[in-house]
Amino acid sequence: xxxxxxxxxxxxxxxxxxxxxxxxxxxxxxxxxxxxxxxxxxxxxxxxxxxxxxxxxxxxxxxxxxxxxxxxxxxxxxxxxxxxxxxxxxxxxxxxxxxxxxxxxxxxxxxxxxxxxxxxxxxx
Amino acid sequence: xxxxxxxxxxxxxxxxxxxxxxxxxxxxxxxxxxxxxxxxxxxxxxxxxxxxxxxxxxxxxxxxxxxxxxxxxxxxxxxxxxxxxxxxxxxxxxxxxxxxxxxxxxxxxxxxxxxxxxxxxxxx
DNA sequence: TTATTATTTAAGCAATTGCTTAAATACGAT
DNA sequence: ATCGTATTTAAGCAATTGCTTAAATAATAA
Numbered sequence: 001x002x003x004x005x006x007x008x009x010x011x012x013x014x015x016x017x018x019x020x021x022x023x024x025x026x027x028x029x030x031x032x033x034x035x036x037x038x039x040x041x042x043x044x045x046x047x048x049x050x051x052x053x054x055x056x057x058x059x060x061x062x063x064x065x066x067x068x069x070x071x072x073x074x075x076x077x078x079x080x081x082x083x084x085x086x087x088x089x090x091x092x093x094x095x096x097x098x099x100x101x102x103x104x105x106x107x108x109x110x111x112x113x114x115x116x117x118x119x120x121x122x123x124x
Numbered sequence: 125x126x127x128x129x130x131x132x133x134x135x136x137x138x139x140x141x142x143x144x145x146x147x148x149x150x151x152x153x154x155x156x157x158x159x160x161x162x163x164x165x166x167x168x169x170x171x172x173x174x175x176x177x178x179x180x181x182x183x184x185x186x187x188x189x190x191x192x193x194x195x196x197x198x199x200x201x202x203x204x205x206x207x208x209x210x211x212x213x214x215x216x217x218x219x220x221x222x223x224x225x226x227x228x229x230x231x232x233x234x235x236x237x238x239x240x241x242x243x244x245x246x247x248x
Numbered sequence: 249t250t251a252t253t254a255t256t257t258a259a260g261c262a263a264t265t266g267c268t269t270a271a272a273t274a275c276g277a278t
Numbered sequence: 279a280t281c282g283t284a285t286t287t288a289a290g291c292a293a294t295t296g297c298t299t300a301a302a303t304a305a306t307a308a
Binding site for chain 1: 134135136139140143144146147149150153154155157158159160161162163164165166167170171174175178179182185186189190191219231234235238239242
């Protein structure tokens with residue numbers, strides 16, 4: 001479908017075409033990044049990811065306790081993260097431990113750093 | 125409401141309490157970051173943000189052309205970004221130009237860099 | 249085997265998202 | 279004033295999200 005109903009007279013055709021190329025060339029990267037950001041953009045999931053980053057590994061039960069949420073609700077967040085391979089799972093007896101996948105640990109590190117640098121409010 | 129129905133026997137109470145403190149101390153930062161990531165996590169909005177970053181400023185009409193989407197749809201994405209002050213707006217005659225707010229430009233720079241580093245598929 | 253513990257999965261539902269279409273607003277030119 | 283251009287805003291709706299509750303699965307212990 002065409003949408004170019006709006007063409008302002010001073011539109012810079014060169015700029016518009018350059019932008020179309022930028023987007024087209026990076027199509028896969030936009031998909032990759034937006035899927036990761038979409039998942040990290042939920043406050044509960046961002047907390048889960050940060051906690052896994054700090055503690056190396058946690059189980060659904062720990063997270064349920066920490067976040068004061070139902071186990072099932074947390075489990076479903078973990079499932080979404082696991083489905084996109086943002087986190088890994090390992091079993092130790094009955095307990096399933098989750099950890100952040102190395103690749104995504106690096107991708108999200110700038111945000112984890114911001115959370116690390118957070119000055120403690122407890123000092124006020 | 126209490127949710128701590130699950131208490132595995134080997135649960136590390138010290139770890140759980142440490143995590144609760146981590147989350148509580150960073151409550152505002154989690155909110156701030158997750159709101160930004162939530163907005164950047166939509167593929168259309170990530171493209172808009174990257175294009176504004178590269179081109180300094182664009183109007184809704186340019187973006188509509190580049191992304192092959194209706195002007196109204198793009199305008200509503202811009203509104204969400206403007207409401208959270210992720211982008212700024214300046215008028216030049218009839219045309220409204222949008223640009224990325226400096227603070228969020230820095231916050232999202234790691235992702236913009238990944239998009240910049242994207243090897244051109246045109247070379248294959 | 250049966251029970252217990254730890255967890256996932258399925259079903260259901262209210263709230264939110266992202267689009268479409270149509271109406272409203274704002275500035276500029278005649 | 280009136281018209282054209284550029285854009286936002288409102289209304290409506292299908293699709294998705296994130297929770298709850300209840301049922302299913304998996305490993306261990308008795």
